[in-house]
Amino acid sequence: MRTDKNVLITGGSKGLGRALAFELGKRGYKVALVARHKDPLLETIAELRHANIEAHAIMGDVGEPRDALAIAALAHQHLGHIDVLIHNASTLGPLPMPSLASLDSEEFLRVLQVNLLGPHRLTKAFGGNMLLRGSGTIVSISSDAAIAPYASWGAYSAAKSALDHMSRIWAQETNGTGLRFLTIDPGEMNTQMHADALPEADPTSLPDPVKVAVQIAAILSNPTVPSGSRVEASSFGELP
Numbered sequence: 490m491r492t493d494k495n496v497l498i499t500g501g502s503k504g505l506g507r508a509l510a511f512e513l514g515k516r517g518y519k520v521a522l523v524a525r526h527k528d529p530l531l532e533t534i535a536e537l538r539h540a541n542i543e544a545h546a547i548m549g550d551v552g553e554p555r556d557a558l559a560i561a562a563l564a565h566q567h568l569g570h571i572d573v574l575i576h577n578a579s580t581l582g583p584l585p586m587p588s589l590a591s592l593d594s595e596e597f598l599r600v601l602q603v604n605l606l607g608p609h610r611l612t613k614a615f616g617g618n619m620l621l622r623g624s625g626t627i628v629s630i631s632s633d634a635a636i637a638p639y640a641s642w643g644a645y646s647a648a649k650s651a652l653d654h655m656s657r658i659w660a661q662e663t664n665g666t667g668l669r670f671l672t673i674d675p676g677e678m679n680t681q682m683h684a685d686a687l688p689e690a691d692p693t694s695l696p697d698p699v700k701v702a703v704q705i706a707a708i709l710s711n712p713t714v715p716s717g718s719r720v721e722a723s724s725f726g727e728l729p
């Protein structure tokens with residue numbers, strides 16, 4: 490069923506964010522995409538428009554405190570209001586990923602800025618308008634690393650774990666307001682981030698983010714998934 494909703498996706502130029510933009514666009518969403526690098530972002534926007542999807546580029550860094558309000562202002566200028574906010578952009582931190590003992594604490598802080606504090610700032614920047622309207626969905630893209638303790642994944646995992654819990658607490662604090670907070674673990678996907686993290690992995694063995702985006706869109710459109718849920722995309726349905 491087609492919708493007339495508006496979605497903002499951080500990290501929308503590549504990988505899962507790009508795939509979500511196409512999948513949600515096909516379902517009628519108007520999309521605004523955030524990324525730092527202009528060329529891939531504009532290429533994705535052009536391809537979305539070519540597919541008759543209304544799409545807008547917002548250049549910004551979710552890890553930069555000063556960018557949050559600018560991102561919200563531009564999104565409102567382009568689309569009026571945002572129904573669905575997807576915290577998808579994230580960083581692994583320094584590569585190859587170091588052990589906690591070797592991790593520079595300032596590098597750890599940068600990972601927290603992008604993966605945790607950025608979503609906190611953006612949720613605050615968009616949440617007021619959602620509260621006034623009595624509706625809105627905020628999705629945080631998580632990872633199995635939020636739960637499983639993989640050696641050398643410390644900064645990323647700690648940030649994703651905190652992101653999951655922050656989402657649950659937002660859900661508690663907004664109970665009854667019409668806002669819905671979900672965390673979704675997409676599972677492994679054939680993307681640049683996966684290649685950066687595990688260069689030895691065979692990319693052909695990994696799911697295409699385009700297929701994972703279909704599962705995530707199905708979760709989003711299912712009203713029975715309550716606020717505060719953590720959902721594994723793979724448990725929600727077989728890959729199409």
Ligand SMILES: NC(=O)c1ccc[n+]([C@@H]2O[C@H](COP(=O)([O-])OP(=O)(O)OC[C@H]3O[C@@H](n4cnc5c(N)ncnc54)[C@H](OP(=O)(O)O)[C@@H]3O)[C@@H](O)[C@H]2O)c1
Binds near residue numbers: 552
């Ligand atoms: N790939 C996997 O196997 C896997 C598994 C579990 C969870 N995940 C999660 O899935 C999500 C998407 O990952 P992916 O694999 O699709 O990543 P990806 O292919 O590397 O794409 C990352 C996207 O985020 C943007 N981005 C990165 N840092 C940003 C920042 N500071 N501010 C704004 N945009 C930023 C990138 O564009 P710019 O570089 O131009 O900013 C790009 O559009 C992430 O949250 C990741 O943790 C991925």
